[in-house]
Amino acid sequence: MLKIKNLQASINKKLILKGLNLNIKEGELHAIMGPNGSGKSTLANVLSGKSGYEISGELKFQGENLKEISVEERARKGIFLAFQYPLEIPGVNTNNFLKTSLNSVRKAKGEKELDALAFLKLVKEKSSELGIDEKILSRQLNVGFSGGEKKKNEILQMKILNPNFSILDETDSGLDIDALKIIAQGVNTSRDKKKSFLVITHYQRLLDYIKPDFVHVLSEGRIVKTGCSELAQELEKTGYQKLN
Amino acid sequence: MKQQELKKSKEYKYGFTTDIESIKAPKGLNEDVIKFISKIKKEPKWMLEWRLKAFKRLKNIKEPNWQKPKYPKIDYQNLYYYSAPKSSKNKPKSLDEIDPKILETYEKLGIPLKEQEKLSGVAVDAVFDSVSVATTFKDKLTEKGIIFCSISEAIQKHPELVRKYLGSVIPITDHYFATLNSAVFTDGSFVYIPEGVRCPMELSTYFRINSSETGQFERTLIIADKGSYVSYLEGCTAPMRDENQLHAANVELIALDDAEIKYSTVQNWYPGDKNGKGGIYNFVTKRGACRGKNSKISWTQVETGSAITWKYPSCILQGDNSVGEFYSIAITNNYQKADTGTKMIHIGKNTKSRIISKGISAGNADNTYRGLVDISKKALNSRNYTQCDSLLMGNKCGAHTVPYIKNKNYSSIVEHEATTSKINEDQLYYCNQRGLNQEDAISLIVNGFCKEVLQQLPMEFAVEAQKLVGISLEGSVG
Ligand SMILES: Nc1ncnc2c1ncn2[C@@H]1O[C@H](COP(=O)(O)OP(=O)(O)OP(=O)(O)O)[C@@H](O)[C@H]1O
Ligand SMILES: [Mg+2]
Numbered sequence: 001m002l003k004i005k006n007l008q009a010s011i012n013k014k015l016i017l018k019g020l021n022l023n024i025k026e027g028e029l030h031a032i033m034g035p036n037g038s039g040k041s042t043l044a045n046v047l048s049g050k051s052g053y054e055i056s057g058e059l060k061f062q063g064e065n066l067k068e069i070s071v072e073e074r075a076r077k078g079i080f081l082a083f084q085y086p087l088e089i090p091g092v093n094t095n096n097f098l099k100t101s102l103n104s105v106r107k108a109k110g111e112k113e114l115d116a117l118a119f120l121k122l123v124k125e126k127s128s129e130l131g132i133d134e135k136i137l138s139r140q141l142n143v144g145f146s147g148g149e150k151k152k153n154e155i156l157q158m159k160i161l162n163p164n165f166s167i168l169d170e171t172d173s174g175l176d177i178d179a180l181k182i183i184a185q186g187v188n189t190s191r192d193k194k195k196s197f198l199v200i201t202h203y204q205r206l207l208d209y210i211k212p213d214f215v216h217v218l219s220e221g222r223i224v225k226t227g228c229s230e231l232a233q234e235l236e237k238t239g240y241q242k243l244n
Numbered sequence: 245m246k247q248q249e250l251k252k253s254k255e256y257k258y259g260f261t262t263d264i265e266s267i268k269a270p271k272g273l274n275e276d277v278i279k280f281i282s283k284i285k286k287e288p289k290w291m292l293e294w295r296l297k298a299f300k301r302l303k304n305i306k307e308p309n310w311q312k313p314k315y316p317k318i319d320y321q322n323l324y325y326y327s328a329p330k331s332s333k334n335k336p337k338s339l340d341e342i343d344p345k346i347l348e349t350y351e352k353l354g355i356p357l358k359e360q361e362k363l364s365g366v367a368v369d370a371v372f373d374s375v376s377v378a379t380t381f382k383d384k385l386t387e388k389g390i391i392f393c394s395i396s397e398a399i400q401k402h403p404e405l406v407r408k409y410l411g412s413v414i415p416i417t418d419h420y421f422a423t424l425n426s427a428v429f430t431d432g433s434f435v436y437i438p439e440g441v442r443c444p445m446e447l448s449t450y451f452r453i454n455s456s457e458t459g460q461f462e463r464t465l466i467i468a469d470k471g472s473y474v475s476y477l478e479g480c481t482a483p484m485r486d487e488n489q490l491h492a493a494n495v496e497l498i499a500l501d502d503a504e505i506k507y508s509t510v511q512n513w514y515p516g517d518k519n520g521k522g523g524i525y526n527f528v529t530k531r532g533a534c535r536g537k538n539s540k541i542s543w544t545q546v547e548t549g550s551a552i553t554w555k556y557p558s559c560i561l562q563g564d565n566s567v568g569e570f571y572s573i574a575i576t577n578n579y580q581k582a583d584t585g586t587k588m589i590h591i592g593k594n595t596k597s598r599i600i601s602k603g604i605s606a607g608n609a610d611n612t613y614r615g616l617v618d619i620s621k622k623a624l625n626s627r628n629y630t631q632c633d634s635l636l637m638g639n640k641c642g643a644h645t646v647p648y649i650k651n652k653n654y655s656s657i658v659e660h661e662a663t664t665s666k667i668n669e670d671q672l673y674y675c676n677q678r679g680l681n682q683e684d685a686i687s688l689i690v691n692g693f694c695k696e697v698l699q700q701l702p703m704e705f706a707v708e709a710q711k712l713v714g715i716s717l718e719g720s721v722g
Contacts, residue, residue: 048677049676050673051673070676071673071676071677072676072677072679072680072681072682075676075677075678075679076679080677081677083674083677086674087668087670087671087673087674089671089674089675089688089689089692090692090693090695091691091692091693091694091695091696092688092689092691092692092695097678097688100680100684100688101675101678101679101680102679104678104679104680104681104684105678105679108679140692141692157678161678161679
């Protein structure tokens with residue numbers, strides 16, 4: 001699904017990713033851990049195509065060279081990023097945003113756009129699964145949402161867009177224990193043989209609920225260690241110090 | 245004809261011309277032309293005298309030049325002041341008699357006039373160059389005693405109302421363009437809502453400039469008698485030409501005791517091309533008088549077109565407890581310029597005004613909010629709230645806020661808030677990541693920014709206006 005070879009990325013002349021290799025196959029869930037500032041969000045941004053980065057190395061998604069493809073095209077091809085800090089867009093109704101987003105993706109895939117009724121049905125179903133109060137969906141996008149509500153809203157968007165590759169950037173940070181379980185469940189019910197995930201987290205706790213196939217440690221722009229879910233438990237005890 | 249038609253492009257889809265024979269007044273501005281206009285409109289003598297009085301005044305005054313957008317000298321002698329489709333000479337009695345080419349034009353503009361296809365719930369007065377060519381739903385309105393017709397018709401059929409109110413809000417001596425309009429105005433709408441009547445539908449006028457080298461001098465007069473209510477909307481478009489055309493309108497509103505007038509504008513005159521060639525000079529005087537107690541006048545404007553927009557729809561709050569509102573979106577792209585805002589003149593006690601202005605600037609455009617809040621000594625316990633937000637795209641455009649505040653008594657309160665921001669790249673990225681392309685993302689964010697104003701528009705037009713906001717900014721972010 002995703003092949004990253006010797007990826008280097010810099011922004012404002014500062015090199016952040018320094019030769020990163022990563023292979024994610026269909027159906028796999030990879031977790032990335034690593035100290036603050038090690039480049040996790042940068043990796044997420046580079047994968048989703050945010051502008052401003054100077055990039056070299058190989059970046060392939062489903063056999064295509066990602067470097068040539070715009071952010072929205074990548075999104076339409078099924079790359080989804082749950083933001084570490086979801087953006088507030090004043091004046092834009094959340095439901096309306098979700099619908100516009102879903103229909104752009106559907107249209108690009110050659111699927112029929114959903115009408116208001118079908119859309120509301122879908123939102124109702126997905127938001128109740130995630131324990132989201134529907135009232136917040138008629139509010140302005142993320143404006144005045146609590147930290148947890150914002151994160152849940154990201155996962156709701158993931159469930160609605162149904163992408164085949166999802167990057168979750170610290171979606172678990174700031175969630176209470178119940179919300180964490182709900183979100184983990186939301187991810188788990190989305191998992192199947194075709195879908196892949198890259199889950200960025202600081203806490204092993206999340207990985208108790210979402211079983212990763214691999215855990216990587218990112219440090220100073222490189223993956224310095226890869227293991228299975230036990231690695232996360234180990235890190236929880238020892239910290240990152242020993243790896244450097 | 246020396247003016248060349250510009251090629252149609254997708255940016256301005258109303259840029260076509262209707263090939264139709266027209267009757268024109270001879271070029272130039274003089275007494276004979278004014279007499280020609282008055283005669284062709286079969287006006288009574290008092291009307292002609294009124295026009296000539298304005299013209300006399302005009303000769304002694306100069307164009308104002310304090311505005312921010314400057315423009316090359318207008319050659320007033322090189323304009324046509326009257327142009328009308330030949331077929332409208334004997335004004336058709338029914339819609340079936342209208343030149344099919346005109347019907348087709350309005351259909352193309354999304355304003356079907358034919359009986360079967362009329363916009364439901366909206367009565368339309370269609371003004372083509374200098375004449376009103378059709379007014380729909382007349383019968384239904386007449387039942388309620390509402391008068392909705394062209395100003396030309398009103399001058400003939402309701403002279404007592406016209407004489408009483410015309411020029412009572414914008415005196416013929418007001419300023420250059422208002423005086424010019426008073427001398428040469430051609431057509432526009434007239435509305436009278438009788439005492440206690442709530443107008444059952446939206447009233448709307450659609451202005452179309454078609455002929456080249458022609459100025460459009462619209463005159464609209466709306467009177468809401470005691471306890472009545474009306475919501476009125478105007479829309480405007482023009483063909484794409486590389487000349488600048490002048491649209492100098494006067495709009496007067498009068499609200500008597502307990503009456504309310506809601507006046508909305510969706511202005512989409514041709515803005516000129518990417519390099520700033522051509523486009524309409526939209527120099528308009530709009531003023532409402534809240535003459536009665538507890539009356540209310542609310543202006544909502546969505547200004548997306550024109551090369552230069554220069555207007556300050558204002559409220560004179562004479563009646564005690566009267567309310568004035570001004571909601572504005574002004575979008576300028578490429579080389580467009582806008583200097584717009586409002587004047588709220590508080591005279592009565594306990595008068596309230598509210599100003600919400602959203603300016604959006606892209607490309608090399610320049611956008612100024614200019615507003616006056618004037619609270620007189622006697623206007624005790626009055627209030628004003630003003631909020632001006634500017635949004636910039638790119639770094640070649642400009643935004644300016646020029647508020648004038650005069651509070652002459654101690655019991656009144658004036659609040660002013662202003663913000664200027666750049667379109668947020670991270671918001672755009674977020675939208676793109678959700679599959680929206682750049683244009684849709686901009687449109688979404690800008691519509692969000694303008695929401696408070698868009699909400700004020702009548703439902704029938706809000707969707708159209710939202711689309712227009714997006715289209716006007718196409719190509720503004722690379
Ligand atoms: N626009 C920028 N200009 C310069 N440096 C930047 C820019 N954006 C990010 N960086 C730097 O790149 C490094 C990696 O940042 P990144 O956000 O990827 O870290 P992270 O691993 O996600 O950290 P955290 O765990 O705190 O979220 C940091 O040192 C950060 O300051
Ligand atoms: Mg991060």
